[in-house]
Amino acid sequence: MTTAALVHVVVSGLATGSIYALMAISLVIIYNATRTLNFAQGEMLMLSTFVGWTALQVLNLPLVVALLVAVVAAALLGWILERVVIRHAISATHFDVLIITLGLSLMLRSAAGVAWTHDEFPFPSFFSNRPLAVGPVRVAPVSLGIIGAALVLMLALAALFRWTRLGRAMRAVAQNQRAARLMGISVERVYSSSWILASVVGAVAGVLIAPVVFLSSKMGLVAINGFTAAVLGGFGSMPGAVVGGMLLGVLENLAPLYLPASIKHSVPFLVMITILIVRPGGLLGRVAQRKV
Amino acid sequence: MRRAALATGAVVVLGWPWAAPRYFVFLASLIVINAIVAIGLNLLSGYTNQLSFGHAGFLAIGAYAAAILTIRAPALPVPAALLAAGLVTAAVGFALGVPCLRLEGLYLAMATLAFGFVVVEAILNLDWLTRGNDGLHVPVGHLGPWALATDTARYYLVVAVAALLIVAARNISRTRTGRALLALRESEVAAQASGVHLAAYKTLAFVVSAFYTGVAGGLFALVVGFLSPDSFDVFLSVDFVAMIIVGGLGSIFGSVAGAAVITTLNDSLAGFQNYRPLIFGAILVASMLFMPGGIASALRKIPLPALARTPGAVRPHEPSRIPRQGDDA
Numbered sequence: 001m002t003t004a005a006l007v008h009v010v011v012s013g014l015a016t017g018s019i020y021a022l023m024a025i026s027l028v029i030i031y032n033a034t035r036t037l038n039f040a041q042g043e044m045l046m047l048s049t050f051v052g053w054t055a056l057q058v059l060n061l062p063l064v065v066a067l068l069v070a071v072v073a074a075a076l077l078g079w080i081l082e083r084v085v086i087r088h089a090i091s092a093t094h095f096d097v098l099i100i101t102l103g104l105s106l107m108l109r110s111a112a113g114v115a116w117t118h119d120e121f122p123f124p125s126f127f128s129n130r131p132l133a134v135g136p137v138r139v140a141p142v143s144l145g146i147i148g149a150a151l152v153l154m155l156a157l158a159a160l161f162r163w164t165r166l167g168r169a170m171r172a173v174a175q176n177q178r179a180a181r182l183m184g185i186s187v188e189r190v191y192s193s194s195w196i197l198a199s200v201v202g203a204v205a206g207v208l209i210a211p212v213v214f215l216s217s218k219m220g221l222v223a224i225n226g227f228t229a230a231v232l233g234g235f236g237s238m239p240g241a242v243v244g245g246m247l248l249g250v251l252e253n254l255a256p257l258y259l260p261a262s263i264k265h266s267v268p269f270l271v272m273i274t275i276l277i278v279r280p281g282g283l284l285g286r287v288a289q290r291k292v
Numbered sequence: 293m294r295r296a297a298l299a300t301g302a303v304v305v306l307g308w309p310w311a312a313p314r315y316f317v318f319l320a321s322l323i324v325i326n327a328i329v330a331i332g333l334n335l336l337s338g339y340t341n342q343l344s345f346g347h348a349g350f351l352a353i354g355a356y357a358a359a360i361l362t363i364r365a366p367a368l369p370v371p372a373a374l375l376a377a378g379l380v381t382a383a384v385g386f387a388l389g390v391p392c393l394r395l396e397g398l399y400l401a402m403a404t405l406a407f408g409f410v411v412v413e414a415i416l417n418l419d420w421l422t423r424g425n426d427g428l429h430v431p432v433g434h435l436g437p438w439a440l441a442t443d444t445a446r447y448y449l450v451v452a453v454a455a456l457l458i459v460a461a462r463n464i465s466r467t468r469t470g471r472a473l474l475a476l477r478e479s480e481v482a483a484q485a486s487g488v489h490l491a492a493y494k495t496l497a498f499v500v501s502a503f504y505t506g507v508a509g510g511l512f513a514l515v516v517g518f519l520s521p522d523s524f525d526v527f528l529s530v531d532f533v534a535m536i537i538v539g540g541l542g543s544i545f546g547s548v549a550g551a552a553v554i555t556t557l558n559d560s561l562a563g564f565q566n567y568r569p570l571i572f573g574a575i576l577v578a579s580m581l582f583m584p585g586g587i588a589s590a591l592r593k594i595p596l597p598a599l600a601r602t603p604g605a606v607r608p609h610e611p612s613r614i615p616r617q618g619d620d621a
Contacts, residue, residue, distance in 0.1 A: 037398060037401075085577060085581070088581055089580065089581055089584070095337075095343065095537050095541065096537065096580045096584045096585070097580075098533075098537070099533075099534055099537045099538065099576055099580045100576070100577050100580045100581065102530065102534065102573075102576060103572075103573040103574065103575070103576030103577035103580070104573065104577060105573070106569040106570070106572055106573030106576070107569065107570050107573035107574055107577070109569060110566070110567065110568070110569035110570035110573065111570060113566060114566060114567070114570070227402060227405075228402065228406075231398060231399060231402040235398050235399070263413070263417070266409065266410050266413045268406075269405075269406030269407075269409050269410055270406075270410065272402060272403070272406050273391075273403055273406050273407070273410075276394075276395055276399055276402070276403050277391045277394065280394040280395050280396075280399060281399070282399070
């Protein structure tokens with residue numbers, strides 16, 4: 001294994017990892033606001049990407065506009081789901097809400113299958129496929145593009161959480177809902193905003209990944225890796241989600257090179273079990289201390 | 293009232309093979325097997341709040357253990373094979389439960405989910421033992437002089453084992469162990485302060501839950517007659533979780549009801565391949581929106597409470613340790 005080839009594998013691992021990180025971030029956004037694990041996240045991504053693709057195919061719009069269409073569709077979808085379904089389950093237990101999002105994910109996947117069939121469709125990319133040669137190292141522009149776009153989005157999110165009123169409100173709700181409400185923050189509005197924001201992040205991830213994995217109703221399964229990434233990093237922590245996603249992406253790409261084919265599929269899970277046993281709160285997470 | 297309901301239930305369950313077509317006898321066996329898994333999962337989740345997404349893995353271990361034993365030792369009576377399946381699975385449950393003691397909530401859910409994936413991969417790779425993707429044919433089991441060759445015979449075996457396990461589960465909550473588990477469910481801190489050994493009892497719950505699921509796996513092998521790794525995927529684990537939540541956490545009656553509802557739904561929607569997940573998902577969403585706490589707690593609200601009252605069932609509108617949405621962590 002030459003260094004150049006190794007760099008290539010690591011770069012494409014980081015690209016996959018950025019997608020996992022974006023998925024993990026959108027899961028964490030919703031979890032921090034509503035303490036809900038959203039099983040439908042992957043299907044929301046898939047559905048918004050399909051809407052963008054339809055804009056591309058049927059209306060012949062340019063790719064940038066299709067991305068915008070996907071983002072708007074995602075925002076609408078997130079808002080509707082939260083407003084119409086999740087909000088009404090507000091008195092239910094976490095376990096009940098878990099089953100609700102599970103039901104939603106089944107419904108969305110099936111609805112996409114009915115609307116667009118369960119086939120796989122090619123999706124155009126912003127980036128060219130011709131490998132770029134940097135000295136002896138060859139990297140795919142797609143990988144670099146995905147990493148770059150994901151990083152820009154992550155920085156934008158970090159800025160939003162740090163400096164805007166909405167971001168502060170979301171952080172306050174994540175810390176202590178009752179106190180946030182007493183400070184005059186509309187917790188309901190934070191719920192809506194979180195679902196919209198998470199859905200939009202998912203749509204961007206969907207448009208970035210669709211050229212690589214093809215567009216299909218099964219695309220939402222990428223959310224499982226998003227869960228793994230978020231748990232690896234420590235659920236609830238944004239930097240943790242990014243670290244967990246990158247780690248998972250690189251491991252997944254490196255494992256087949258060094259390990260027998262028979263156990264390579266188990267690698268992400270074995271890594272996760274090991275990390276959780278050593279650090280039960282994930283890499284950057286804390287184990288919640290509960291007062292009596 | 294309660295006696296009458298129980299008696300009617302017993303008559304229906306015992307008379308079922310004579311009233312129903314053959315396929316429905318098979319389906320009823322599957323429902324009862326799933327009910328055993330749901331009860332096992334509920335002992336873990338309903339009592340110690342540890343939600344597991346890996347019970348399909350336990351079911352697979354029990355099923356393969358029973359099948360391999362029956363193939364290698366054809367003279368082995370069925371109860372011994374089932375017991376062995378349960379014990380092997382319980383041992384795996386112990387090995388998984390000890391490290392999982394450190395995990396809570398989501399982390400436990402992910403670790404058990406990962407366990408489910410690893411079990412399926414292991415079955416694929418140990419093909420000298422499990423025949424991997426080709427699948428494993430399970431020979432007909434023997435109970436003394438009788439061969440369990442018909443659906444009806446296997447149905448009665450399943451029902452007998454289930455009855456035994458249901459009585460055991462009900463009685464667990466009346467013993468010292470059961471009271472310790474109940475105390476843990478209400479408040480871990482208060483229970484520990486009263487001398488309940490948290491780690492020991494949480495591990496015990498894992499082991500008992502795995503044992504139930506392992507026995508159910510053995511029955512599954514006998515009833516279905518053919519095992520392959522893709523029968524035990526993640527979606528099956530998710531189905532089990534759906535059963536106990538739709539049925540009602542912490543309630544034995546709820547586990548059985550949830551298993552019946554989910555299994556029947558899955559089966560009756562098989563004809564509408566394209567719309568199946570759509571309908572199934574819609575029913576899950578609707579039932580949780582309009583019936584939070586599951587079937588058991590919905591029944592408790594109507595004026596015929598005798599049916600659903602299981603000792604120590606979670607009552608959703610009383611304070612309990614299950615965190616509600618919107619609570620502060």
